[in-house]
Amino acid sequence: MAAPAKMPVLLAEAIAEGIVSRGLRPGDRLATEAEMIAEYEVGRATLREALRVLESGGGPFVARPDAHRLARMLSLLLRMSDVTLREVLDARLIIEPALAGQAARHRQDSQVAAVRASQRALEAAPRGSAEFMRVNEEFHTLIADASGNRPVAALWSALAAIADGQAAGVRYTSAALGAMIAAHRKIGDAIIAGDADEAVRSMTVHLEATRDYVARYYPAVIDTPVVLVSGVPR
Numbered sequence: 599m600a601a602p603a604k605m606p607v608l609l610a611e612a613i614a615e616g617i618v619s620r621g622l623r624p625g626d627r628l629a630t631e632a633e634m635i636a637e638y639e640v641g642r643a644t645l646r647e648a649l650r651v652l653e654s655g656g657g658p659f660v661a662r663p664d665a666h667r668l669a670r671m672l673s674l675l676l677r678m679s680d681v682t683l684r685e686v687l688d689a690r691l692i693i694e695p696a697l698a699g700q701a702a703r704h705r706q707d708s709q710v711a712a713v714r715a716s717q718r719a720l721e722a723a724p725r726g727s728a729e730f731m732r733v734n735e736e737f738h739t740l741i742a743d744a745s746g747n748r749p750v751a752a753l754w755s756a757l758a759a760i761a762d763g764q765a766a767g768v769r770y771t772s773a774a775l776g777a778m779i780a781a782h783r784k785i786g787d788a789i790i791a792g793d794a795d796e797a798v799r800s801m802t803v804h805l806e807a808t809r810d811y812v813a814r815y816y817p818a819v820i821d822t823p824v825v826l827v828s829g830v831p832r
Contacts, residue, residue, distance in 0.1 A: 606647035609640060613648060614674045618826055624678055668752075669759035673827045676760070683766060684820045687809040690761045691802065693754050694738070698785060698801035700745035702794040709744040713786045716740055720782055725775040731764065737782055741789065741801075763812055765827040766819045774811055781807070 613634070622628070629637065634645055652671075676686065705713075716737040723730040738758060742751035762768070770778070781804035788796035812820045 605640070605644055606651055609638060609644060609648035610651035611670060612638060613652060614670070615826060618674070618677055669756040669827050672756045673760050673765070673824055676824050677826060680823045682821050683761075683763060683812065683824050684809070686757060686761045686824060687805070687812065687820070690754070690757055691805050691809070693750060693757070694742075694805060695798045695801040697742050697745040697747065697750060697754060698789065698797040699794040700747055701741045702789045702792050702797040704746040705744040705789055705792075709740065710790050712740050713737070713744070713789060717782055717786045720779055725772055726770065730775065731762075734778065734782075735759075735762070737786070741785070744789065759827045760824050763816070763819065766816070766822075766825050768812055768816050768819060770811070771815075777807065778804075 613628075617628075628634070631642065631645060635642060638645070640648075701709075716733060719733045720730065720737060723733050735758065739755060742754045745751060759765075781800065784800040785797060785804060788794075788800055809820075
């Protein structure tokens with residue numbers, strides 16, 4: 599079981615939420631230290647550490663930083679820069695097909711087994727359930743890890759939590775979820791077969807379909823600035 603987040607990290611997330619909810623922009627002044635101590639009911643040392651976490655984009659970590667907390671901080675940066683969900687989806691189209699191609703070239707036997715298991719788990723999970731969406735994200739994470747490119751995989755992991763649109767209220771129809779299962783099968787089979795060109799093509803088609811779905815059914819969401827994502831796994 600993962601250790602609970604430290605108080606300064608939780609407070610940093612609460613402050614970030616307040617920045618967005620109050621419509622503060624770059625250059626706007628935050629509340630004074632005394633005002634924030636009173637508002638959040640914390641000590642001065644905790645508040646100062648929380649502000650250091652925000653300034654550093656997550657604070658110092660001895661262990662591997664959690665991808666969801668990294669996504670939280672990235673979503674704050676993008677939100678403050680008025681980056682839209684469409685822009686994030688387009689960024690994913692640049693990054694993830696390349697990761698899929700690299701995964702087809704470099705995947706290990708253990709990763710092949712994990713991709714197969716993820717395919718089966720997605721097909722077995724109730725469509726649209728929290729378990730389905732968790733397995734969906736896990737599949738893409740497996741591909742990123744199998745690519746062997748850790749810097750790009752880390753960037754993808756942060757973008758992915760924003761790009762799926764769930765934080766903005768995007769939900770998928772049964773037909774769309776069925777298409778998602780079929781797409782995962784094609785992508786996974788190409789990676790398992792070591793067919794990099796097909797892995798790139800299948801991933802591109804999958805992500806274009808996702809972007810087009812959001813544009814069609816959530817036009818008010820796709821061209822508005824991204825929203826803050828949760829700092830903890832769904």
